[in-house]
Amino acid sequence: NAGVTQTPKFRVLKTGQSMTLLCAQDMNHEYMYWYRQDPGMGLRLIHYSVGEGTTAKGEVPDGYNVSRLKKQNFLLGLESAAPSQTSVYFCASSYPKGLAGGPRGNEQFFGPGTRLTVL
Amino acid sequence: RKEVEQDPGPFNVPEGATVAFNCTYSNSASQSFFWYRQDCRKEPKLLMSVYSSGNEDGRFTAQLNRASQYISLLIRDSKLSDSATYLCVVNRRGSTLGRLYFGRGTQLTVWP
Secondary structure, three states: OOOEEEEOOEEEEOOOOOEEEEEEEOOOOOEEEEEEEEOOOEEEEEEEEEEOOEEEEOOOOOOEEEEOOOOOEEEEEEOOOOHHHOEEEEEEEEOOOOOOOOOOOOOEEEOOOEEEEEO | OOOEEEOOOOEEEEOOOOEEEEEEEOOOOEEEEEEEEEOOOOOEEEEEEEOOOOEEEOOEEEEEEOOOOEEEEEEOOOOHHHOEEEEEEEEEOOOOOOOOEEOOOEEEEEEO
16 A cells, blocks of 8 residues: 655745645545645644545635545645745545544544745 | 644753653643654654553653643653654544644654
8 A cells, every 4th residue: 555645746836836736545544634834833734625525624724725526635726826835735644434533543644745845 | 822832842862861742732622642753854653642541652651631731752762763853743522533733843863
């Protein structure tokens, strides 16, 4: 199993450009998440999804959109990139519904991250 | 007030030392507690869950004090490979199942 994968690993954008980050998981997880991590700020939740076809806003959703058309994929879009969106983006997924309460319940498995620079 | 507060460190300790990290959480409805480990420029990974009675995993011991809303992680006999950032994480009762709140992390460097 590959676990959680993210593409691309690195990207440099100019202000105003758009792009999509792809997250894929092969663990049949119901829940998927997008975070950004900035120095001194810790991980902040951007958007999340509790199942195929559903998405919800997290702590810092502005400037981002997401889609979960297939259970295994969660896409993060930047419609018009801004320098403030320079960050490391992590995708994560967690256990199928019903198992989250187990000993390792709520464990989130993270992808390797995407380093995005907006000039 | 942030959901989870941690001392960012850095903590610099010699091999073999014992080191402890603390964390406080603001929401008394928090239900599940974890320590994650993040190596430099890598993704976070679950180190251990924290149970009410306290729990141990090899050289690592986690404690929870619900009354004080306080979580701790103790590392005994530190190894060079323990150098990383340790993230305190909580899940709030009644929140969307699976949503986690992360502290900013405590940086540990173990030197030879």
